[in-house]
Amino acid sequence: MKSLTSAEILEKVSDSAVPKAGSGVLKLLILAILAGAYIAFGAQASAMVSFNLVADASTFGLGKLISAVVFPVGLMMVVLCGAELFTGNNLMLIGLLDKKIRISGLLKNWIIVYIGNFIGALLIAVLINYSGLLESGDGLLGAITVRTAISKTSLDFGRAFVLGIMCNWLVCLAVWMATGAQATISKIFSIFFCIGLFVLSGFEHSVANMYFIPAGMIASANDAFVQLLDLDISGLTVENLLIGNLLPVTLGNIVGGGIFVGIVYWLTYRKLK
Template sequence: MGNFLTPKEIAKTYDEISVNKARNSVGNLIILGILAGIYISFAGFASQMISHAIDNPGLAKFASGAVFPVGLMLVVMAGAELFTGNNLMVIGAMDKKISFGELFRNWIIVYLSNFVGAILFAFLISQSGLLDTNSGLLGAMVIKTAVNKVSIPFGQAFVRGILCNILVVLAVWMATAAKDIVGKVFACWFPIMLFVMSGFEHSIANMYFIPAGIFVSSNSTYITAGKIHAEALAKLNIGGLFGNLIPVTLGNIIGGALVIGMAYWYVYRHTDKKFDGTINQ
């Protein structure tokens, strides 16, 4: 195809991408991982800013979904290392272009670096005064979002994590196919908008959403504006944060590495001689 890669070509390209990512230096991975955490957090905050005063739940989700994809666009086109997108590196590992040790090295470094970037951004937002917007209603939404996330049962968070990263890695997959900037923008936009509107759970985004709520959870103005009860804040702590991140992260890995990564590796790399890689397959 002239304007984009076929699925089979994407899978082959991801072998090369996996090698570059796996063998990048620790310092570079940390820097690029922190940047990715910040980029996703920018998108998370903007999605809250645009939707916090919209009463209709559907319209609020739509507004958030329209803005949030900018985070992945920054990761893909400006350049950064995002844990959830890097779940596709399983293709390179299964093709034996990289070892599973190199795969897990990348995942661990990038995951922790994403965490640092997201928490840093959440702290800066908590100190910016921007959460006072609309008489504190934005701050109230930040707290409510965090409370809602730490209140999701383990099993539900796990399933939402699976569904989320199916869409995230599909966005990365299609962005890899695109050969021009406009194609990459649209490839990122629609799958990410779909996951946000659907209410699925993204581990790196939650590294911003939950700490942001924790940082301002004692602000009486926001609590009053949102009519938030004390018992609702009880789970909003470090335990609640990891109670969400653990199942969501596991779900993200299943959705990204197993459901999509392994499926496309099997179809387009393992049994590639049986397929011609046309777009209709």
């Protein structure tokens, strides 16, 4: 089955912004919670298969590669099962530029979906911590979970912003290609390679961080995890979660997905000959 052209994808993405902007609050919130949970499932699984490798500098790259193979399942579930993901919805800017939706509809969607994504990801972070799974590898998974949260909250604003740009550039390209793919298997492969690339590269995804950082913050209450790798958890604060990481990463995600994918393709196919 033939895939859509980029011009056809642009039209389809533009049209899809209309029901997204017009959806009721409860529907949006439920679908957003599901998306946050799906991304968190992928994040947790990627940590589970790679924690023993990323713990050692000599096998860190291999661990990232294995993690990149598993993490994309989260976005696959979002796209194929139907859910509302903030980072993917940055492409709604195309509908705004085409004057199919208003700025109020765009902001309503983004705000509700962002909150819902956070709820879903936080739910999985709590469940994973109470499941006992972080005890895997004699507690090494728990220690790596805490270390991951520390590394993310230690990023300076500019670096987090840039990593956020590159991340959602790839995420929205994954959504773009999946939109153009007609067969399910084609959608899966479209998502797999772009998302795997961002994970392998170490870019920053706001919704994934809604799982990674809270999961590490909760796990840091376990002294055994902290002592295993002699970790300094003083920086694991709500302020560093929200202002130190999520704010710059979210802004970067909007630029990467909304501008470098959405606006660039809109200008290319709507304004340029």
